[in-house]
Amino acid sequence: MLRLKNINTYYGKVHALKNVSLHLGEGEIVTLIGANGAGKTTILNTISGVTPASAGEILFCKEPVTALAPDKVVQRGISQVPEGRQVFKPLSVEDNLELGAYLRYRNREGKASIHKDMDLVFSLFPRLEERRRQLAGTMSGGEQQMLAIGRALMANPKMLLLDEPSMGLAPLVVQEIFRVLERLRRENGTTILLVEQNAKAALKLADRGYVLETGKVILEGPANELLENAEVKRAYLGKDKKEMWER
Amino acid sequence: MKRDLLLFVCFSLLIMVAPQLFEGGYLMNVLVFVGINTMLAIALNLLLGYAGQISLGHAGFFGLGAYLSGIMTTTYSMNPWVAMPVAALIVGALAGLIGFPILKLKGHYLAMATLGLGIIIFIVFNETVDLTGGPSGLSAIPNLKLAGLSFDSDVKNYYLIWAFTLAVMLFSINLANSRIGRALRAIHDSEVAAQVLGVNSRVLKVQIFALSAVISSLAGSLYAHTMTFVSPASFGFNFSIELLTMVVIGGLGSIYGSFLGAALLTLLPEFLRGANDYDIVIYGALLMVMVMYMPGGLVRGITSLFSKFVKKSGADHA
Numbered sequence: 001m002l003r004l005k006n007i008n009t010y011y012g013k014v015h016a017l018k019n020v021s022l023h024l025g026e027g028e029i030v031t032l033i034g035a036n037g038a039g040k041t042t043i044l045n046t047i048s049g050v051t052p053a054s055a056g057e058i059l060f061c062k063e064p065v066t067a068l069a070p071d072k073v074v075q076r077g078i079s080q081v082p083e084g085r086q087v088f089k090p091l092s093v094e095d096n097l098e099l100g101a102y103l104r105y106r107n108r109e110g111k112a113s114i115h116k117d118m119d120l121v122f123s124l125f126p127r128l129e130e131r132r133r134q135l136a137g138t139m140s141g142g143e144q145q146m147l148a149i150g151r152a153l154m155a156n157p158k159m160l161l162l163d164e165p166s167m168g169l170a171p172l173v174v175q176e177i178f179r180v181l182e183r184l185r186r187e188n189g190t191t192i193l194l195v196e197q198n199a200k201a202a203l204k205l206a207d208r209g210y211v212l213e214t215g216k217v218i219l220e221g222p223a224n225e226l227l228e229n230a231e232v233k234r235a236y237l238g239k240d241k242k243e244m245w246e247r
Numbered sequence: 248m249k250r251d252l253l254l255f256v257c258f259s260l261l262i263m264v265a266p267q268l269f270e271g272g273y274l275m276n277v278l279v280f281v282g283i284n285t286m287l288a289i290a291l292n293l294l295l296g297y298a299g300q301i302s303l304g305h306a307g308f309f310g311l312g313a314y315l316s317g318i319m320t321t322t323y324s325m326n327p328w329v330a331m332p333v334a335a336l337i338v339g340a341l342a343g344l345i346g347f348p349i350l351k352l353k354g355h356y357l358a359m360a361t362l363g364l365g366i367i368i369f370i371v372f373n374e375t376v377d378l379t380g381g382p383s384g385l386s387a388i389p390n391l392k393l394a395g396l397s398f399d400s401d402v403k404n405y406y407l408i409w410a411f412t413l414a415v416m417l418f419s420i421n422l423a424n425s426r427i428g429r430a431l432r433a434i435h436d437s438e439v440a441a442q443v444l445g446v447n448s449r450v451l452k453v454q455i456f457a458l459s460a461v462i463s464s465l466a467g468s469l470y471a472h473t474m475t476f477v478s479p480a481s482f483g484f485n486f487s488i489e490l491l492t493m494v495v496i497g498g499l500g501s502i503y504g505s506f507l508g509a510a511l512l513t514l515l516p517e518f519l520r521g522a523n524d525y526d527i528v529i530y531g532a533l534l535m536v537m538v539m540y541m542p543g544g545l546v547r548g549i550t551s552l553f554s555k556f557v558k559k560s561g562a563d564h565a
Contacts, residue, residue: 048443074445086440088433098426099433103445105426155445 001026001191002047002078002159007056009039009046016042017053018215024159024191029181031194031202031223033236034212040195041083043212044161047193048080049073060159075103079157083164083195085148089137093128096136096147097121100154114154121150124180142173149177153184159191160184166198174198178205199236203227211236251420258416258503262409266402274517275401279473281513282408283466286415288493288505290462293419295491296499297428298455299435300350301358303487304365308460310372310482311338312467317385317477318378327391331468335461342460346453365487372479384478391472404473411469415462419502431455432500496537498544507545 002024009017017039024030032040045051047058049070058066060076068076079100088096098105101114122129125146131139136147145165152160162181166174178201184190196202203209203223211219211232219232226232266275291305315334319325325333349360372379379385390399391407398407422428433441434448441448471477489512497508515533519526541548 050439050442069447070442071445071447074443080443082437082440082443086437088436088440090436091429091432095429095432099429099441099446100444102426102430151444 001028001061002193003059004043004047005057005059007043007046007053007058009042009051009053011042011051016051016215017046019056020212020215020217022210022217022220024193027185027189027191028208029185029192029194029206031196031199031206031209032212033196033199033202033209033226033232035235037214038212039215040212041163042215044080044163044193044195047073047161048078050080071103074155074157077156077158078161079152079155079159080161081148081152081163081165084167085141085144087136087144087147087151089135091136092133093136093139093147094118094132096151097128097154100151101156103155117154117156121153124153124183125150142169142177145169145173145177146180149180157190159193162192162194164195164197166196166201174201181205199232200227251424254503255417255420259413262413263406266405272401275405277513277517279401279404279408281510282405282412283470284490284493284509284513285506286412286466286469287463287490288497288509289415289419289502290459290466291490292494292497292499292502292505293422293431293462294455294459295494296501296504297423297431297435298452299431300452300456301354301491302361302456302459303358303484303491304361304363304368305459305463305490306482306484306486307365307368308338308342308463309467309470309486310368310477310479311341312464313471313477313482314372314379314385314467315464316468317388317471320389320472321385321387322378327389327468327472331465331472334468335464338464339457339461343453343457346456347449350449350452350456362484362487365484369479369483372482379479382479384476386476388471388475388477390475398473408469408473411465415465416502416506423500423502427451492534496534496545498546498548501544501546504544504546511545 004020004022007017007020008015020039020043022030032043034040042051046053049068049072052067056066057064060078063076065073065076065078088099091099097118101117104114127143128146128150131143136144139147149162149165165177169177181192181194182205185192194202194206203226206223208221209223209226210217211226219226219229221229227237265278269275287305287309291302294300294302312334315337316327316330319330319333320327345364349357349364352360373382375381390397392398396403398404430441430446430451433444433446434451438448493508493512494505495508496511497506498504515530516526519529522529537545537548
């Protein structure tokens with residue numbers, strides 16, 4: 001469904017992504033793990049067109065989306081949940097959600113279908129419905145994360161890019177959010193690309209994973225294999241620390 | 248939405264009967280200025296309060312509208328009704344053209360760029376003497392005429408200006424409540440988040456900048472045709488700052504706030520005239536007190552005071 005071929009991205013002179021290639025099948029949940037600065041967020045931003053690639057090709061549903069502006073990428077069916085949630089704090093929950101459907105309003109899509117999707121979001125996150133008139137900035141971190149995901153879903157995407165949805169949240173809330181992601185894939189067939197620091201939780205949810213280091217893919221494979229991989233364990237899962245000490 | 252409409256109708260009625268309450272004269276002239284300044288404050292508020300993009304050069308767009316209208320109707324004897332939209336179109340196109348490169352800048356840098364723009368426009372007014380009359384200004388600009396009625400008195404001008412101001416207000420309220428208004432507030436809060444939702448922030452910022460310039464130009468044209476005289480002094484850096492103060496005092500992101508801010512800053516100097524040399528001191532002190540105690544602007548300050556009062560009197564009854 002999505003295929004990145006030899007993507008190179010720069011921030012000014014900094015070479016952030018070096019020949020990154022990855023792919024996602026339809027309905028798959030794939031996770032990108034890696035340390036800070038490995039290029040996880042950059043991959044998402046490159047796909048969504050926020051920081052365009054300077055070389056390489058991105059295909060979505062067999063069509064190139066490499067040099068498209070962010071709004072065109074959304075139009076094709078890729079929605080990003082940006083890092084740190086970035087909900088619009090002075091706006092109400094409802095306004096935030098309606099912003100997610102920004103392009104659908106422009107395309108004169110009927111209000112009925114947009115409101116149907118809002119109901120879907122409310123069924124996934126009932127707490128948002130309770131707070132629909134509340135200002136987004138007054139909600140807890142977990143609720144804001146739910147809103148950020150709900151807002152991305154309002155664009156009716158085929159594929160969801162999630163950037164560290166667990167950041168700064170209590171483990172229970174993380175579980176709740178991950179359960180919703182699973183349900184989304186099961187019920188709507190949404191394809192999900194998940195960037196996570198919480199590698200263990202992410203690999204448990206995902207089908208496959210990619211491990212990134214300083215802008216390169218150093219390892220890829222089925223999630224359960226990565227979970228067992230000694231190198232991954234040592235570097236990202238915080239296990240076998242003792243071994244390191246002893247060595 | 249219905250409440251907004253009701254509020255607007257009440258406000259319009261108030262504006263319509265206001266001349267009956269005050270016995271004409273000099274105050275009418277001041278109220279004409281309140282109308283013009285309201286239009287300008289709304290224009291800047293759409294850009295600053297909604298989209299979160301600062302401009303310290305809006306006096307320049309105001310001046311361009313005034314001068315373009317003035318020059319087209321005097322030197323080229325064009326009909327003022329034609330000159331006004333032509334001026335607005337030119338100013339809008341210019342703002343769009345300049346907006347593309349400078350709106351990439353953010354915060355202080357955007358402030359500097361727009362400041363520079365305002366200064367350049369000001370210098371052009373002063374130096375192109377053949378066209379603008381230079382520092383001594385441009386005079387004998389014709390009044391607007393409508394079906395044999397010439398807008399040549401303060402009361403007539405009052406209704407003319409306020410008809411336009413109310414139209415701009417209604418338009419802006421609708422815009423603010425539309426999906427575009429939501430997108431503007433989204434850009435204000437987080438441009439990246441707005442982008443990944445499909446808001447083309449770059450284009451939208453330029454569009455709102457151009458719209459803001461068009462409204463300012465319209466206010467400028469109306470100014471030229473009611474005053475019949477324009478000179479560069481009215482369009483300097485000071486006036487850009489005054490507009491900014493109106494918007495902030497009234498309340499960022501509030502259309503009625505822009506009216507209150509414009510009304511206050513236009514009327515205050517008139518009322519303080521009795522204080523002779525101390526007027527500036529009192530003026531400055533009042534502004535400071537207001538910003539300290541009503542940081543959200545007049546509209547929010549007054550509504551929160553009001554709701555506190557209602558709560559208190561409710562508690563007294565109980």
